[in-house]
Amino acid sequence: MTSKKVLTAAQIGCGKFAWNQDLVNLTAHPGVKLKWVCDVNQENARRAAEHFSVPCCTTDFLEALGDPEVDFIKIATTHEVHLPIIEAAAKAGKHIFCEKPMAMVDEEAYRIIHAVRRGGIKLCVDLNRRMSPAMQALRRKWLGHAANPQHNPWRYVETVRELLPEENLPHMMIRIQDESSSYGLGHLDPLSGGGEIIGESVHWLDLACWFFAPQLPCEITAWGSSRLSHGIHLRFDRGASMTLDFSCSGTFDFPKELYEVTDNAALFRSLHFVENDYYGMPENAPEFFAPQHDPFPEKGQGFAAFQAKYLANVAGSTNAKLQENATPLMPDKGHIAMLDGFVRAIQEDLPSPCDELAGFRSTYLAQRAIESLELKRTLSIPLEKITPCIL
Numbered sequence: 001m002t003s004k005k006v007l008t009a010a011q012i013g014c015g016k017f018a019w020n021q022d023l024v025n026l027t028a029h030p031g032v033k034l035k036w037v038c039d040v041n042q043e044n045a046r047r048a049a050e051h052f053s054v055p056c057c058t059t060d061f062l063e064a065l066g067d068p069e070v071d072f073i074k075i076a077t078t079h080e081v082h083l084p085i086i087e088a089a090a091k092a093g094k095h096i097f098c099e100k101p102m103a104m105v106d107e108e109a110y111r112i113i114h115a116v117r118r119g120g121i122k123l124c125v126d127l128n129r130r131m132s133p134a135m136q137a138l139r140r141k142w143l144g145h146a147a148n149p150q151h152n153p154w155r156y157v158e159t160v161r162e163l164l165p166e167e168n169l170p171h172m173m174i175r176i177q178d179e180s181s182s183y184g185l186g187h188l189d190p191l192s193g194g195g196e197i198i199g200e201s202v203h204w205l206d207l208a209c210w211f212f213a214p215q216l217p218c219e220i221t222a223w224g225s226s227r228l229s230h231g232i233h234l235r236f237d238r239g240a241s242m243t244l245d246f247s248c249s250g251t252f253d254f255p256k257e258l259y260e261v262t263d264n265a266a267l268f269r270s271l272h273f274v275e276n277d278y279y280g281m282p283e284n285a286p287e288f289f290a291p292q293h294d295p296f297p298e299k300g301q302g303f304a305a306f307q308a309k310y311l312a313n314v315a316g317s318t319n320a321k322l323q324e325n326a327t328p329l330m331p332d333k334g335h336i337a338m339l340d341g342f343v344r345a346i347q348e349d350l351p352s353p354c355d356e357l358a359g360f361r362s363t364y365l366a367q368r369a370i371e372s373l374e375l376k377r378t379l380s381i382p383l384e385k386i387t388p389c390i391l
């Protein structure tokens with residue numbers, strides 16, 4: 001545990017994501033002083049230092065790790081360099097906040113777990129969906145219903161038969177519609193990105209594991225393309241399941257992420273992290289969640305208002321993405337809460353909000369999904385693989 005109230009940080013990797021989230025969030029956080037920016041591309045590092053008024057700038061992450069003042073690093077590089085950076089940081093006794101995926105294959109993930117535990121430091125993987133206010137609320141509502149189901153009086157129940165054993169098992173449906181023209185080579189290159197299952201779907205594999213914990217995943221089936229559109233079905237040991245339907249042929253003109261959990265004659269639905277709706281129970285008022293950045297707070301809240309704000313935000317633009325960067329409108333997907341949780345974990349010696357084991361699990365499941373898709377069959381998730389025993 002550190003007695004420091006303000007932690008000193010170094011940002012490693014100053015590309016698109018760092019500009020959208022890390023540099024903004026680290027410099028705004030009252031418990032963090034961002035001292036270093038580092039990028040192998042000197043111009044990226046220089047621009048970030050200048051724009052965010054960061055005093056130290058380098059192209060070599062070892063220089064930042066050599067600074068005794070630095071408490072933690074934030075990694076937002078391409079994926080293939082996580083392992084050497086994490087190994088060096090752990091050896092230098094620095095805590096690590098790492099972008100997803102933690103690793104590209106399970107062997108790298110095992111080595112990261114070793115390094116983190118030997119270094120006695122904390123690691124947090126930015127599998128941020130689990131920290132979004134909307135997902136936290138969805139899980140709370142689902143757990144409440146599971147513990148004490150309340151049904152509407154008009155529920156239709158057939159009385160001539162008993163409940164079947166496989167009835168009323170919880171299921172999570174995740175529908176992603178994304179626009180692949182926005183993907184950079186960093187995502188698609190097999191060596192530095194690995195494609196959409198390892199680069200993106202780790203988010204939803206992690207979310208399902210977090211949502212249904214303490215159930216453990218036991219079986220996986222995947223189909224489609226590991227680098228673009230695909231589907232994944234994940235089954236858990238006590239009957240819960242998750243189906244992900246990820247299409248890259250969609251449009252930014254409609255929100256990307258729809259979540260639906262069904263269980264015991266109820267539906268829990270989250271629309272793009274801005275609105276949760278609940279059906280099949282008497283206490284079912286919708287919940288609204290403020291976007292992370294909102295240039296139009298006066299236009300109201302909820303999904304319809306978010307859509308109206310999106311259209312107002314891109315009006316007159318020929319490139320929605322550029323426009324979004326200029327005046328960002330972002331749903332709250334949990335990035336700030338994850339950073340906050342990690343800072344508190346260091347300051348108060350609490351568990352990391354998304355530790356190396358979660359990072360390993362999502363990597364391993366993504367890898368298994370890719371194998372399933374290539375073999376065109378369902379694969380088991382052995383217990384000894386999903387709960388590795390590592391010193």
Ligand SMILES: NC(=O)c1ccc[n+]([C@@H]2O[C@H](COP(=O)([O-])OP(=O)(O)OC[C@H]3O[C@@H](n4cnc5c(N)ncnc54)[C@H](O)[C@@H]3O)[C@@H](O)[C@H]2O)c1
Pocket residue numbers: 012013014015016017018038039040041044059061076077078079081099100101126127128184186199
């Ligand atoms: N959590 C999320 O929701 C989310 C969303 C988008 C991206 N990401 C993740 O953020 C990361 C970065 O993505 P991006 O879109 O910004 O990619 P990017 O290619 O724009 O940026 C990566 C940067 O890392 C730099 N870099 C590469 N190797 C380096 C090294 N050894 N030392 C220092 N700098 C190095 C590159 O020069 C580049 O500037 C990826 O891991 C991606 O998966 C996360």
